[in-house]
Amino acid sequence: MPRAGLSTQAVVQAAVEVIDEHGVAALTLAAVAARCGVAAPSLYKHVAGLTELKTLVGVRVLNELADRFADAAMGRSGADAITALMHAYRAYVTAHPARYAAMPVDPLHQPELAAAGIRQLEVIQAALRPWRLDPAGQIQTIRKLRVIAHGFASLESAGGFGLPEDLDETYQQLITTFLDSLPAHP
Amino acid sequence: MPRAGLSTQAVVQAAVEVIDEHGVAALTLAAVAARCGVAAPSLYKHVAGLTELKTLVGVRVLNELADRFADAAMGRSGADAITALMHAYRAYVTAHPARYAAMPVDPLHQPELAAAGIRQLEVIQAALRPWRLDPAGQIQTIRKLRVIAHGFASLESAGGFGLPEDLDETYQQLITTFLDSLPAHP
DNA sequence: CGTGCATGGCTAATGGCAGTAGCTTTTTGG
DNA sequence: CCAAAAAGCTACTGCCATTAGCCATGCACG
Incomplete structure (x- = not known):
């Protein structure tokens, strides 16, 4: 299992892309994880949770x-x-x-x-x-x-x-x- | 088990109260059902779903x-x-x-x-x-x-x-x- | 008065999501 | 070369919407 090489900013970037494509209501950890090619819980290594991700966005x-x-x-x-x-x-x-x-x-x-x-x-x-x-x-x-x-x-x-x-x-x-x-x- | 005597407008009223008290993000069928003293699925007898409820609100x-x-x-x-x-x-x-x-x-x-x-x-x-x-x-x-x-x-x-x-x-x-x-x- | 049936309620079950726990692999620093 | 931090993973819990199917209520009409 190779590493995806994520970072907090990469996650934020993916979140912004999800929003641009599907609207702000579609901002979900599952969607961001999918876009990053990673399982949802892995995002918690870079971001404290959905609330923090929204703040960062x-x-x-x-x-x-x-x-x-x-x-x-x-x-x-x-x-x-x-x-x-x-x-x-x-x-x-x-x-x-x-x-x-x-x-x-x-x-x-x-x-x-x-x-x-x-x-x-x-x-x-x-x-x-x-x-x-x-x-x-x-x-x-x-x-x-x-x-x-x-x-x-x-x-x-x-x-x-x-x-x-x-x-x-x-x-x-x-x-x-x-x-x-x-x-x-x- | 007595009847609650709900109606579409009563459900909308409860939804508005939930919003007033806890914000629009807290508008959830579960919260509305609780306020009506009813189980969540019962609301579907009066409202087609959360989307329609939001429209009615x-x-x-x-x-x-x-x-x-x-x-x-x-x-x-x-x-x-x-x-x-x-x-x-x-x-x-x-x-x-x-x-x-x-x-x-x-x-x-x-x-x-x-x-x-x-x-x-x-x-x-x-x-x-x-x-x-x-x-x-x-x-x-x-x-x-x-x-x-x-x-x-x-x-x-x-x-x-x-x-x-x-x-x-x-x-x-x-x-x-x-x-x-x-x-x-x- | 009864009876039948539409209505309004229920429980159970499914699937999606956030978040937690704990394990494994990779990478890095000494 | 090795140890430990970092970055993934799977498994699990709990909440929510929604569906299916069951049962009680109460009204409408004989």
């Missing part, structure tokens, strides 16, 4: 999105940067709709996820810097941005819009509305 | 929300009606956070849910009537309203906002921003 997804954010914001500022962030958000979700459903919405409440959540936050904060918002205003603004990006993304990825028609236009209008709601900046 | 939740919408919109019009709808949406979700997670986001794609989904839609359409939007504009507008209401509600009900502080203010700003994005109306 959450971390992975949060970080992937943070990477996209960082890419999108790079070399831009002001409204341009915000627009790029919003489009990066949507692009990630449309590229991996099922994966998005595995992203925890409350990362700051779980220590294992907090770091990845904060990475996203920092990119957004940086993009908002030109507006010189006071701390309370910054919180409000980030919340509103999240509401719009997450609201649109979760509806789109779940097929919540009746017709796919003109969705680009809808999203663009939302971004514009959000930007218009910000105070003028230098 | 979805219908129930969609209709409850549509009722709240109708109440809120009654006797109001224009921006006042929209504001009332948005607050009714949030009030329902904060009153029953777990139940909201059981509400399907794509009701129009499943025949069993479509009627309940359309009820909601019609109330929103009526509230938007004063703006005399063309059909395309109406679709865009309803989408944006949904994005904001659902985005906020799903984040709030899932604990997605770091601090509960000033959430009323955040939501009010979103409503105002949305209303400002509409063309002036008579």
Whole structure:
């Protein structure tokens, strides 16, 4: 019996593939084990259980999105940067709709996820810097941005819009509305 | 062995209670049966299986929300009606956070849910009537309203906002921003 | 009043899944 | 070369959904 040469990250990778192919509800240790060519109990050598695996997938997804954010914001500022962030958000979700459903919405409440959540936050904060918002205003603004990006993304990825028609236009209008709601900046 | 006197609606009611108390992930035929004081297989006399039960719960939740919408919109019009709808949406979700997670986001794609989904839609359409939007504009507008209401509600009900502080203010700003994005109306 | 039959409940059994225990083989480090 | 950690495995338990088939209930009608 040769060794499969697994690792925690390899198991997480297999889990993400299962989610991409069959949806987040199909994430099961049995399915991951099958994909890894291993018996289910063997996974416990790399992962504490299904709960931990889900957390690790959450971390992975949060970080992937943070990477996209960082890419999108790079070399831009002001409204341009915000627009790029919003489009990066949507692009990630449309590229991996099922994966998005595995992203925890409350990362700051779980220590294992907090770091990845904060990475996203920092990119957004940086993009908002030109507006010189006071701390309370910054919180409000980030919340509103999240509401719009997450609201649109979760509806789109779940097929919540009746017709796919003109969705680009809808999203663009939302971004514009959000930007218009910000105070003028230098 | 006396009869429990169940019915499909009684089973759905028990399912909703299980969700309210233990979250949507705890919705299991075993839990519903226990709450009904019945063995699990007996539920199949009233419900085709777990999948159908979930659908029926979805219908129930969609209709409850549509009722709240109708109440809120009654006797109001224009921006006042929209504001009332948005607050009714949030009030329902904060009153029953777990139940909201059981509400399907794509009701129009499943025949069993479509009627309940359309009820909601019609109330929103009526509230938007004063703006005399063309059909395309109406679709865009309803989408944006949904994005904001659902985005906020799903984040709030899932604990997605770091601090509960000033959430009323955040939501009010979103409503105002949305209303400002509409063309002036008579 | 009885009786028959649809209804609503039950127990038993199957198959899928997570998770645990304990064994065997591989790999690695000294 | 050998010992021990690491990475597999099989066997087992317990929970859940679902199916099959049995039995009591209670209503509808003679």
